[in-house]
Amino acid sequence: MIDFIQNTIDGVMIGSSYGLLALGFTVIFGVMRRLNLSYGPTVMIGAYFGTVLYLDFGAGLLAVAAAVVAGAVISGVYVERLCFAPMKAGAGIASMVSSFAIWMQLEQAAVLVLPRHTYPFPPLATGPALEIGPLLVRPDHLIMLGGALLLAAVVQLALYHTRFGLGLRAVIANPIAANLVGVDVGRLVMLAFAAASAIGGVAGFLVLAVDQQVTPMFGMWATLKGLIAMMIGGLGSIPGALLGGLLLGVVEVHSHWLFGPQVRDLFAYFVLFAFLVARPGGLLGRTADVELSHRV
């Protein structure tokens, strides 16, 4: 029983990193109805900005965080200009394929600049695990979970209680109608992309500061986990993205504990598959989102 609770707690902690990654994905998917496969790699580019600053200049944690966010935003906007802005409505496949090409490009660029496989990343918190009765919780995990909750709340507030969010939701509903009420659709989409990249940057920073290392594989890992968490949680829903991430983490940790590391990912894909079959809208998605997602 203690093991079960401990595993669930660990799962929630790991899952908060997936939820964080899914948040940025959700913003992009919500706005564009298109998959940005190079989302993870843009976060990885940010991570490399951060690690260079840390290694070569001895930068502190906040400066590293700022560098990760800046790097992610710059490469995210680069992807938007290249793969999304020029594509007409309905060209979702073209955007997806070109974002895959950019993924490869970004990964190669990272390997060229920093050829070693792993680089250290500054830790969030180094103290010993907190003991709560028989249970253990890592302090950096707590910070990551707190960060995920806070970021989700900020994104939700921005979407539903600001002028920018109103404009963005208008674009999501109908770009022509949004244009007609005076929303500058192209500009707003680019800003949303930058915001999603910044969210990805914060997510990447928290996740890497817990892992304390960065590799070129991080990009693929981030795209994969973020995508699965988003699909489980519900396309286009911010609380859904977070919940989907937590659920994914809990399933992974329990299956790892019960059946060993080899089946961990198998179970993750099984959960995704079960959701796609039984509840294609995800935990909190609506069917309307599913219909639209066919356009991807």
Add this chain to the structure above:
Amino acid sequence: MLDVSELVTTYGKIEALKGVSLHVAGGKITCLLGPNGAGKTTLMMTIAGILRPRRGSIKLEGAELVGLSPAKIVSRGIALVPENRLVFPEMSVRENLLAGAYQRRDKSEIAADMERMYARFPQLKERREQLAGTLSGGEQQMLAVARALMSRPRVLLMDEPSLGLAPLIVAEIFDIVAALNRDGTTMLLVEQNAHMALKVAHQFFLMEQGRVTFQGTPGQLAEDEVIQRAYLGTRRAG
């Protein structure tokens, strides 16, 4: 007030507007009639800046609108109530109205305008927190009109506001059109229902296959034999 001249708009190789000119007089209701596919919606979308014309000009009180972004055109004083309304279904009525004021920054004035809309459209007031997608067709049309008015347009364009609505609701929409005009709103109204349009409009243009083929007053329209047969259904004496 609004002057369109020699406007040509194309979809690929198809010329949907083949040199359209028309004039919308300030304070008046100008009505655009014409069969399906004549190019009425294309004209409205071109004025609103959603479509770019190949040639021609669109002037609002002498200032050229061609080349401006749709957002700029809204802030210059043009608002379009689009065909099929296009309300934001997942937003509340209140949020739809707020979105209509997207280009404005005067918060207190926006709030005051919102109250004016609720006074003019009491159904919307009752449903202010309801999602727009759950409103009836007529209510959605009123919301689309109110949303457009929230930008404080100098010219209000309406593309077939009666489309798909029951006759009683259509009459209500036309009452609103007439009332808005009494309060000084300049309107360009696209309408297939010529009988209804005759009751409110001051000036008519008929469009067919991308061209203006008739223009005149309600009296001239009602006298025209061809229009009688095609758009008014019956022949009436005098």
